[in-house]
Amino acid sequence: MKPVRAVTFGKSAAQSLAGWVRQAVTAKPRIRPGDAGLLEAVKQWQQVFEHNPVMYFMVDPGGTVINVNTFGAGQLGYTAAELIGRSVLDVFFEEDRDFVRACVALCLETVDQSHTWEIRKVRKDGSVLWVRENAKTMLRADGGPIVLVACENITERKEAENALRQSEAYLAQAQELSHTGSFGWKSATGEITWSKETYRIFQCDEGTKPEIPFMLQRIHPEDRLVVQKTTGRAAREGKDYDHEYRLLMPGGSIKHVRAVARAMRDPSGHVEFVGSVTDITATKQAERRLRESEQRFRDYAETASDWFWETGPDHRVTHISEHSDTITAPAGLIGLTRWDIAPDADLEPEKWRQHRAALDAHVPFRDLVYRSKDRNRQTIYVRTSGKPFFDADGAFLGYRGVCTDVTAAIRADQAEDALRKAQAELAHVTRVTTLGELTASIAHEINQPLAAVIANADACIAWLQRNPPDLKAARRSVEWIIEDGKRAGDVIRHVRALAKRSDIEMVPLDPNIVVREAVALVQREMASHAVSVRMELWSALPRVFGDRIQLQQVLINLIMNGIEAMEGVRDRPRELAIRSAVGGDGAVLVSVSDCGVGICEQTRDRLFMPFFTTKASGMGMGLSICRSIIEAHGGRLSAAPNQHHGATFQITLPLHQEETS
Numbered sequence: 001m002k003p004v005r006a007v008t009f010g011k012s013a014a015q016s017l018a019g020w021v022r023q024a025v026t027a028k029p030r031i032r033p034g035d036a037g038l039l040e041a042v043k044q045w046q047q048v049f050e051h052n053p054v055m056y057f058m059v060d061p062g063g064t065v066i067n068v069n070t071f072g073a074g075q076l077g078y079t080a081a082e083l084i085g086r087s088v089l090d091v092f093f094e095e096d097r098d099f100v101r102a103c104v105a106l107c108l109e110t111v112d113q114s115h116t117w118e119i120r121k122v123r124k125d126g127s128v129l130w131v132r133e134n135a136k137t138m139l140r141a142d143g144g145p146i147v148l149v150a151c152e153n154i155t156e157r158k159e160a161e162n163a164l165r166q167s168e169a170y171l172a173q174a175q176e177l178s179h180t181g182s183f184g185w186k187s188a189t190g191e192i193t194w195s196k197e198t199y200r201i202f203q204c205d206e207g208t209k210p211e212i213p214f215m216l217q218r219i220h221p222e223d224r225l226v227v228q229k230t231t232g233r234a235a236r237e238g239k240d241y242d243h244e245y246r247l248l249m250p251g252g253s254i255k256h257v258r259a260v261a262r263a264m265r266d267p268s269g270h271v272e273f274v275g276s277v278t279d280i281t282a283t284k285q286a287e288r289r290l291r292e293s294e295q296r297f298r299d300y301a302e303t304a305s306d307w308f309w310e311t312g313p314d315h316r317v318t319h320i321s322e323h324s325d326t327i328t329a330p331a332g333l334i335g336l337t338r339w340d341i342a343p344d345a346d347l348e349p350e351k352w353r354q355h356r357a358a359l360d361a362h363v364p365f366r367d368l369v370y371r372s373k374d375r376n377r378q379t380i381y382v383r384t385s386g387k388p389f390f391d392a393d394g395a396f397l398g399y400r401g402v403c404t405d406v407t408a409a410i411r412a413d414q415a416e417d418a419l420r421k422a423q424a425e426l427a428h429v430t431r432v433t434t435l436g437e438l439t440a441s442i443a444h445e446i447n448q449p450l451a452a453v454i455a456n457a458d459a460c461i462a463w464l465q466r467n468p469p470d471l472k473a474a475r476r477s478v479e480w481i482i483e484d485g486k487r488a489g490d491v492i493r494h495v496r497a498l499a500k501r502s503d504i505e506m507v508p509l510d511p512n513i514v515v516r517e518a519v520a521l522v523q524r525e526m527a528s529h530a531v532s533v534r535m536e537l538w539s540a541l542p543r544v545f546g547d548r549i550q551l552q553q554v555l556i557n558l559i560m561n562g563i564e565a566m567e568g569v570r571d572r573p574r575e576l577a578i579r580s581a582v583g584g585d586g587a588v589l590v591s592v593s594d595c596g597v598g599i600c601e602q603t604r605d606r607l608f609m610p611f612f613t614t615k616a617s618g619m620g621m622g623l624s625i626c627r628s629i630i631e632a633h634g635g636r637l638s639a640a641p642n643q644h645h646g647a648t649f650q651i652t653l654p655l656h657q658e659e660t661s
């Protein structure tokens with residue numbers, strides 16, 4: 001900044017000027033031609049007046065310029081002649097003219113007193129000239145007042161001041177906008193200076209002087225010690241510092257601030273700091289919200305998976321992050337594709353073709369299950385889901401996703417499958433064994449229609465041998481032959497089905513038909529043991545969904561057990577009751593009751609355990625298989641002693657879905 005030219009307008013200068021003017025104005029008429037010395041003096045003073053680098057104006061009480069020096073007129077871009085005779089107001093801005101009038105009026109009221117003010121003048125070219133005016137009213141010889149004004153050009157200083165004010169205003173504005181205040185701190189004296197914004201941040205009245213105890217009181221108690229340590233060390237070592245801490249505001253709210261300070265040394269070598277303090281509360285809150293939301297999603301993802309992965313645009317793994325405490329995540333995957341890792345890639349080409357098509361289409365995928373190897377090279381099953389991600393311009397960058405080790409679940413499924421198969425095999429074996437025991441019954445079932453066929457065939461021949469042959473009767477015999485043949489065929493087909501099939505075939509079934517077919521096969525067995533059967537079957541029973549052969553196997557088993565339980569019964573009829581009904585909850589109930597030895601409470605629960613038997617040649621597998629068959633149908637098999645004699649075994653089967661709707 002250029003130094004402002006200093007012109008002193010003290011009282012003495014104004015007085016000497018006033019003396020001179022009075023002399024010039026009042027003395028002039030008394031100059032005579034011979035008074036050469038005086039004339040010379042006047043000329044000299046006129047020179048001084050014209051060219052003195054101070055602007056002089058003489059203004060009459062009406063505001064008309066009576067005289068102006070050449071320098072003064074020139075400063076305004078006029079000649080003296082152009083200004084003399086004009087209103088002095090012409091060189092002022094419109095909006096300043098009232099002020100000028102007031103100043104002139106004041107001068108006129110207070111003769112001989114000087115007044116000073118600063119004001120803008122307007123040059124001929126319209127530009128601004130700032131002046132400091134010193135004015136005084138004097139009385140002329142004739143007693144009339146005249147206002148004498150001396151002006152100093154202060155434009156440079158004013159502009160500098162304005163520029164400074166402007167830049168200070170900009171700085172204050174910028175500090176407010178960026179929530180950043182500035183400060184100075186002389187550590188030796190403890191003197192602190194704050195900018196307006198710093199006062200605002202610390203919520204402190206601008207009139208108060210910032211002091212260390214006040215600052216410490218504002219700092220959050222938990223941060224005070226650390227702040228003192230940081231600033232104390234910086235002051236001792238003369239080092240810059242940069243730290244964050246919290247302020248505890250009067251209302252109890254918390255502000256986060258960051259203070260950055262540069263250490264300097266004053267001329268006497270004392271450390272002083274100049275720095276900035278920024279209110280970073282909003283940033284901190286945004287960061288916290290971001291962190292919280294990231295943590296929330298991380299929690300979800302971590303709970304639902306064992307590790308995260310990321311692949312690049314070529315679908316090669318770029319990143320794996322394991323968060324569970326398992327050690328299953330395969331090692332050394334970086335740089336490989338999923339199908340490089342999976343040993344099932346060749347075995348299931350269609351699955352992998354579809355997966356790669358999804359990846360190439362940049363669409364999300366869910367629940368892809370594949371085989372992999374864990375860190376110990378053990379086979380594991382992995383379920384993965386992923387989503388493509390893109391840059392801000394929409395360019396594909398790769399996939400991100402989660403993986404879960406589902407080996408245990410898959411192994412459990414496999415074990416369950418194997419168990420189901422083994423049970424079906426076992427059921428088949430026991431069925432075949434039962435068939436062996438039923439040979440006599442089955443032979444009887446087939447023999448009956450065969451005997452009828454032969455009898456009818458004989459009859460048919462007899463009808464034909466008549467003269468004339470009784471064709472009508474012969475025809476009836478042949479029809480019976482066909483019927484009996486079909487009956488025998490049905491029995492054989494049924495037996496073959498029981499003997500052959502071990503696959504399960506679930507279909508809607510009428511429970512009463514299943515019961516009748518089973519009973520047909522054991523008819524003879526019952527007869528040979530002198531057991532009579534009583535069937536109490538509900539008409540129009542709803543259908544169940546099941547495997548016909550397996551359900552018949554269960555029934556045959558229960559009937560055979562009943563027959564065996566009544567073997568020792570001599571004192572009462574050996575009767576087997578087979579009932580079907582609909583239970584209270586809408587399920588179908590089928591029960592087999594006998595009046596045999598019965599079951600006691602102790603053995604009731606053990607009957608269904610494999611290898612539990614009370615028979616000399618028993619295997620103890622029958623009821624256990626029956627229960628697993630019924631449970632596989634979604635039903636229950638239970639046993640209960642009868643009130644008087646024997647036991648009742650009850651099957652409960654859920655209805656076929658179509659029946660329930």
Ligand code: ADP
Pocket residue numbers: 561562565594596597598599607612613614615617618619620621622623624646647
């Ligand atoms: P097994 O007939 O080869 O013994 P089961 O599993 O069919 O095998 O039957 C197991 C045991 O349950 C039988 O040994 C018998 O003690 C008892 N049990 C089965 N059915 C009856 C019944 N109707 N009355 C009394 N006890 C029975």
